[in-house]
């Protein structure tokens with residue numbers, strides 16, 4: 001606890017702060033403290049308590065107290081961005097913009113605290129994303145440039161040109177897939193599928209996702225076994241749900257050896273619709289399980305490149321799930337296989353909705 005001289009408790013009104021000022025502080029998007037001339041807290045916002053800055057009626061954070069003292073010395077407004085511990089344990093921090101200003105002639109001080117942690121987190125995510133995407137784009141672009149050079153050099157050798165041209169085609173497809181997935185992801189971050197939600201039959205969406213993946217499954221002699229895909233209704237966006245379900249089925253195919261099976265099922269409970277995809281593939285090491293939903297995280301980058309993966313598929317699935325009020329989970333055993341489960345809130349089916357509207 002850091003205090004200067006302590007004196008009797010005073011109320012804001014006693015020292016000339018009108019209730020109008022307090023009302024104004026309450027609607028500002030910041031936490032606030034009003035300090036008496038003895039640095040005792042006269043008034044504070046409710047949210048300040050969760051920041052762990054106060055100790056009873058005094059400021060318990062040394063950096064904030066230092067700022068208060070600096071304002072007392074100078075008699076002028078000052079602000080500082082402080083990185084303060086989130087709690088007594090661990091290394092988590094919060095980024096706080098703290099503004100301290102003298103209030104009137106009675107030695108009162110106002111402390112306004114803006115929690116910039118979310119802004120800082122989003123900024124650092126954006127920076128990471130830009131760094132990652134630049135790196136991801138450089139690989140196919142670099143390959144295309146080397147291949148173009150090889151084509152030029154081998155201009156008298158039709159067989160070599162054919163070989164390089166077909167590799168150029170693969171890199172061009174990779175580039176276009178990557179750009180498409182980045183567009184998909186950024187749309188997902190902007191769109192709220194529940195705003196113009198439709199009642200959709202997840203069974204129909206899953207069957208169409210299976211059809212889309214069937215060709216690549218056949219190429220690898222993988223059997224897609226549909227155990228049960230009944231009509232189960234959810235509220236949401238058809239193209240987002242198609243994208244999520246086909247990403248999960250395509251991954252099951254990509255990360256499985258030839259001549260294995262991929263099982264697909266849709267089940268409904270009272271309140272949820274569950275879509276599961278099970279494979280007999282390479283599985284995922286336990287240490288990677290938490291990270292596979294991050295953008296560009298791959299367990300085995302070489303394998304992902306081989307299958308034409310962009311490293312964005314599962315983060316797209318995670319976004320779709322959370323945009324729809326659902327979630328995605330995974331069970332996996334290395335060398336044995338994986339099961340991904342997408343759970344979505346169940347909607348009443350169309351017929352029962354029209355029954356109700358006809359009543």
Ligand code: ADP
Pocket residue numbers: 251252253255279281282283284292293296297298299300304308309310311312313314315338
């Ligand atoms: P990618 O485009 O690389 O497939 P994803 O975001 O779809 O990217 O998946 C991230 C990583 O998770 C993959 O690179 C892979 O290592 C792992 N993964 C995803 N699905 C499976 C699966 N069914 N079996 C094994 N590993 C998987």
